[in-house]
Amino acid sequence: MSSATPTAGTSPARRLSLAGVLRLRRPSEIWFKPALSSVAAVAPPNLLLLALGRLDLAMYTMAGSLCALYAHNRPYAARARTLAWVVLGMLGGVAVALVTASLTRNAVVLVTVGALLAAVQKALCDATRVGPPGNVVLTFISSAALFVPQTLGQVPGHLALAAAAGAWAWLVGMAPAPVRPHGPERRATAQA
Template sequence: MPRWTLPAGYSPREWMKVGRISPTWYRRALAVLLTNSAVLYTLYGIGRLDLAFYALTGSMLVLYGHEFDLPTRVRKMAGLCVGQAASLLLVGLVAAADPGTPLLVLVGSALAAAQKLACERYRVGPPRHVVLVFLDLGILFAPGVPVSQLPLRWLTYALCAVWACGIVIAPALWYSRVGRRAWSPGDPPVEADPELLRPALRCLVGVAASGYIAELLGVGRPYWAMVTAAAVFVGTRVQHGQRALQRTVGTLLGLGVFAILDQFAKDSDLILVTLVVASGAIIEVFITANYWLGTVWVTPMALLITSLPGNATADTLIGERLIDTVVGSIIGIVVTLLTDVRPPPHQHTRPAA
């Protein structure tokens, strides 16, 4: 009997191997720590943590743009700010209308596909569209607020987005004045997919299917399944399988971390905010060694952010996130296999410089 082997390029052992932490980890971690701490502690101080999701949608733009020179960095960050503003306008109005879960899933899926298309087209990232999808869908599926309250939330986003862009642009601006190359966290450039429409449509189908299946299973927050599916659709078919495995393992371990942290977060909003800020910085340390290792901290941070308004218990969040992760990963792989008939790419070695 011939021994069964995985297709070329599929190596779960290699996918889970932990590499060295990037020597420049502190640069992005410091940027995230500075941006999010200023935003969240300010909201805590004025008693408006209910604005946290909109604020973080702006401040999390600090994750982008570090790999570019000054002129490109300014253009990319300006585009991100405008694009996110348009997304927030859409999700805020749709959530306020409260059209029901089926339509919310459809709108969220279309938005995720549009963000993937834009990030691939303009080579934005990492982390590409995944963070944008998580934050926008979080607002879309949260209890809607009256339209009259939306201007304050949009203003909160705008102020935090400008602050984040300033943190990203300032180092490049400073070093350009002294005639030195701006420091970068060492991110590789994002390669544009030559077939932009097909990956976007695949993302649309996969994210929508994940949301509807999660809803049929009775999950109260189907958008987590949608975010998981969106995270799977990064790169080639082989990379889809890699990302699904890494995200699943990282999420399972991260749920355990959240169960521990949540016991402290329940004591006060100040501790909750501190844990969110600290988790954001820790992610930037470990994700450079392997995506799954970073996801161990992405998961508790995401759940802690969702806990800020105090709308759900830890047990509910853990159970829903577990189901959503499995659903999103499986659907992402199934959609990939059904829609991508191309053979896995061969491994190429980079020629010596």
């Protein structure tokens, strides 16, 4: 009899180890920059809302503020364009979500619109190679906005809050440019 014959205790299929999947890789050299930028972009608008007693509007400012997570690995000219497109993409997704939420409460319609938004956001982020965090934040925010009850009359004000916070996030993302105008290029050269 051949020794290659599987026995009751072994399987002919190779077992895959989870160690490779769960192994932590070396973090990015700039891992802290998106984190600090998001704190700097989120805190002022939300603290202002807190002071005004309108923390119920924080979801809309968060939509714009979280755009500060993007484009930290790009030179400043490319970062400016990328951040602008991310803010516009966020506003577009939130606009579709808010209008849909104001027109229907049907869960099937809301989930369908959410799936379509996620697909479009994924395709656009992949096509433009926007980089981390990709479509995840856009999809998370627009999906959440689908389930916030409101009227059509409230949508422009909510979008204005998101746009103002998005403009603030753009400024936060571009803030290091005057101090270190070639910082991203230097980091890329040092890593090469």
